[in-house]
Amino acid sequence: MKRFRYMKAVSVREAIGIFAAEPGAALMAGGTNLVDLMKYDVSTPTVVVDINGLPLHDITEQPDGGLRLGALVSNADVAYDPRITERYPLLSSAILAGASGQLRNMATVGGNLLQRTRCSYFYDVQVPCNKREPGSGCPAKTGLNRGHAILGASPLCIATHPSDMCVALSALDATILVEGPRGVRSIPFSEFHRLPGESPERDTTLEPGEIILAVDLPLLPPSMGYSYLKIRDRLSYAFALVSVAVLIKIDDRIIQQAHLSLGSVAHKAWRDKDAETLLVGAAPVRAVFKRIADRLLDSAIAQEQNGFKIELAHRATVRCLEQAAAGTPQSQANKRIC
Amino acid sequence: MILTQDSTQIEVTIHVNGTPHAVKTDPCVTLLDLLRDHLQLTGSKKGCDHGQCGACTVLLDGKRVNSCLVLAISREGSSVTTIEGLGSIANLHPLQSAFIRHDALQCGYCTPGQICSAIGLMLEGHAKSHDEIREGMSGNLCRCGAYIGIVEAIEDVMESESSREENR
Ligand SMILES: Cc1cc2nc3c(=O)[nH]c(=O)nc-3n(C[C@H](O)[C@H](O)[C@H](O)COP(=O)(O)OP(=O)(O)OC[C@H]3O[C@@H](n4cnc5c(N)ncnc54)[C@H](O)[C@@H]3O)c2cc1C
Ligand code: FES
Ligand code: FES
Numbered sequence: 001m002k003r004f005r006y007m008k009a010v011s012v013r014e015a016i017g018i019f020a021a022e023p024g025a026a027l028m029a030g031g032t033n034l035v036d037l038m039k040y041d042v043s044t045p046t047v048v049v050d051i052n053g054l055p056l057h058d059i060t061e062q063p064d065g066g067l068r069l070g071a072l073v074s075n076a077d078v079a080y081d082p083r084i085t086e087r088y089p090l091l092s093s094a095i096l097a098g099a100s101g102q103l104r105n106m107a108t109v110g111g112n113l114l115q116r117t118r119c120s121y122f123y124d125v126q127v128p129c130n131k132r133e134p135g136s137g138c139p140a141k142t143g144l145n146r147g148h149a150i151l152g153a154s155p156l157c158i159a160t161h162p163s164d165m166c167v168a169l170s171a172l173d174a175t176i177l178v179e180g181p182r183g184v185r186s187i188p189f190s191e192f193h194r195l196p197g198e199s200p201e202r203d204t205t206l207e208p209g210e211i212i213l214a215v216d217l218p219l220l221p222p223s224m225g226y227s228y229l230k231i232r233d234r235l236s237y238a239f240a241l242v243s244v245a246v247l248i249k250i251d252d253r254i255i256q257q258a259h260l261s262l263g264s265v266a267h268k269a270w271r272d273k274d275a276e277t278l279l280v281g282a283a284p285v286r287a288v289f290k291r292i293a294d295r296l297l298d299s300a301i302a303q304e305q306n307g308f309k310i311e312l313a314h315r316a317t318v319r320c321l322e323q324a325a326a327g328t329p330q331s332q333a334n335k336r337i338c
Numbered sequence: 339m340i341l342t343q344d345s346t347q348i349e350v351t352i353h354v355n356g357t358p359h360a361v362k363t364d365p366c367v368t369l370l371d372l373l374r375d376h377l378q379l380t381g382s383k384k385g386c387d388h389g390q391c392g393a394c395t396v397l398l399d400g401k402r403v404n405s406c407l408v409l410a411i412s413r414e415g416s417s418v419t420t421i422e423g424l425g426s427i428a429n430l431h432p433l434q435s436a437f438i439r440h441d442a443l444q445c446g447y448c449t450p451g452q453i454c455s456a457i458g459l460m461l462e463g464h465a466k467s468h469d470e471i472r473e474g475m476s477g478n479l480c481r482c483g484a485y486i487g488i489v490e491a492i493e494d495v496m497e498s499e500s501s502r503e504e505n506r
Contacts, residue, residue: 006348006365006411028412035368035407036388048365050412080464100477101459103389105401106408236476333469 002044009049012056012179012211018049020181020209027051027211029072030106032099033115041125042116042132056110056213059083065219068177071110071212075099075165078109088217089329090226090245094168096332097230100237110212113166113176113192116203117159117267118239120144130156131200145303147241150310152266157200158303160264161193162239167263168228170271171245174217180210193268200267221257224249227323227330229316230263235335240264242313244320248284255279255288260321262296265313272296284325286318293317350414354379355423363410370394370405373420381421381450385479392478395451395458396420402458404477421450424457432498433457436491444482452478456492460499468493 009015019025024046028034037043056070059081067087069078078084079095099107116122121129121139128136140148140158148158169189176187193204206212230243243263249256258279262270275295282288293314300310319337323330328338347362352369354377361376370387373379373396385393387406394406397419405418425431433453436442443449455478459465465474471489480488 001366004365006409008412028409031409031412032389032404032407035409038366039387048409050409052412076462080462100392101462101474102392102395102402102404102455102477105458106403236473237479331469333467333473 001038002041004038004045005047007047007049008053009051010053012054012213015049015051015054016180016209016211018047019211022047025049029108029111030074031111032103032107033111037116037123040123042123051211062216062219067217069109069215069217071214072108075104075107075109075112076101078165079104087220088168088172090228090247091165091168091172091217093226093228093329093332094164094230094243094245097228097240097243098164109165109215112163113169113212113215114204115163118162119148119159122159131159131196134199134201141303144305146305147239147264147309148303148306149266150300150302150306150313151262151270151297152195152268153301154196154198154200156198157196157267159196159200160266161203161268162264163269164228164230164240164243164263166193167243167245167261167269169215169217170261170269171247171259172217172220173259174215176212177214177216178206178210178212180207182207184213186216189269190271196267203267220247221249224257225324225327225329227320227328228332229320229323229330229337231312231316242309242316244313244316245269246320246324248279248321248324250284250325253283255282255284255325258321260292260296260317262313262317265300265309270296284321286322289318289321290314292321348411350411352410352413352415353417355419361410365409365411367410368406369396369398369408369410369413369418372410373405373418379420379422382454383447383450385448385451390479391448391451392455393448393451395455395478397454397458397461400461402455419454419457421453424453432495433491436494437488440487440491440494441484442487442491443480443484448478448480448482448484452480452488456488456495459492460496471496 026045028050056072058070060068079092085092149160174189176192225248228245230240232238245261247259351360383393385391389404389407396405459474465471
């Protein structure tokens, strides 16, 4: 690990000031991703700004009936908060599908959003990586790419965003509240993470010096079905190969509304709102679910080793829609997929 | 704002198993290294140093965490419980005895982390069923594969604690 200075920020303004003024500064929340990347010298901050002293630790009711999650609330505290388990069980389920009990106690809302890809070439400073070292190349394209993107990749980068929480936030149409040198703004979830395009080094649309204050969850219509289905190489404590988050509202056997997001298939949680409209007005049956899965994946492109992920994502989409429609969401304790 | 200069040692006070320790350390020292190398408390193990195995699990202000991913300097004034603080040979912690009874270890390398994690799991209070305990303990790998005994030991202690509650 490279040597660094350590600072503990006591106010949001102060944290933004240091973060904007020091090009080598990194913010530290739970530290579970930052400290790990520093150990591999992938992240080499000159100053670590500890933001745990900032007043961003609360979950609060919003005037519109939604909830605001402070950026420093731990993943465990979000997942087990009764307001979340009752009103946003999809979010609770997705968080509990990720990492481990220990890590969820440490990890925060803001840190989870900004965790970096798990691409093994990104983690290895001995080899090129366009995300780590812009312009150096992408060994994943011709190397180990079994877990990599099947949607939205660019010739420069085929990395995926690894978060589970973000797949649920995407389906929930959350917004991210940020503050920077130029003030406070809200970013719709779909515009927060970006596709790699020409600049894979940028994961998000955050401007320099901006920090995350909170994530806002909108009020949902009552009694929406949901499920979070995560497929991985072992049943727990592993990143997803493919995951699916579904929210669905069905009245009189007709789908009124459906939100569907795919995880670990692209550089961001993958949502196609046009495709979702295909479901509205249809019956919640397998043939309909297959049609939307076809549509979601018709632009999928396989790398040498990850062609199986296209079929896997297709089947997981259909199964997750069935689980949500039947009111039998995937259990994150008993891993049997019914 | 607290600011350290490049690679200066700064003092951090952490209460470990009830005793305050003031240690001069570099900002890059993790809680795990502070425990093992500065305080010679080598019960907490370094399996991977990257949050991937759970061998370094300790209770930090009552919550289980991977101490290999915590910068010690960021935890001024906090309280840490390690395996050394749980029981003694003469007076084992109920989970320690249960691990022995249920043959929940072979080499023992993962055991301090397993036991600290199990205490954290029980304090959290969310895991009730066998499946939930298994899932809740998934952050602790055991290369010897003692998982069956580990889950049985935890169930055993949970049951005896809940029957004690009922008799109260
Ligand atoms: C072994 C292992 C397994 C894991 N498995 C999973 C899994 O299955 N699913 C999953 O989703 N995740 C998994 N994770 C990742 C984990 O969820 C993230 O590491 C965690 O959410 C990061 O949160 P943190 O608070 O610790 O972030 P930190 O490490 O503190 O920060 C991460 C990044 O976010 C920035 N940051 C943090 N807070 C803010 C803020 N408020 N404003 C601006 N920038 C900020 C930091 O500067 C840093 O760049 C795993 C991690 C490990 C180590
Ligand atoms: S040593 Fe900390 S998790 Fe492996
Ligand atoms: S007892 Fe050997 S690793 Fe668990």
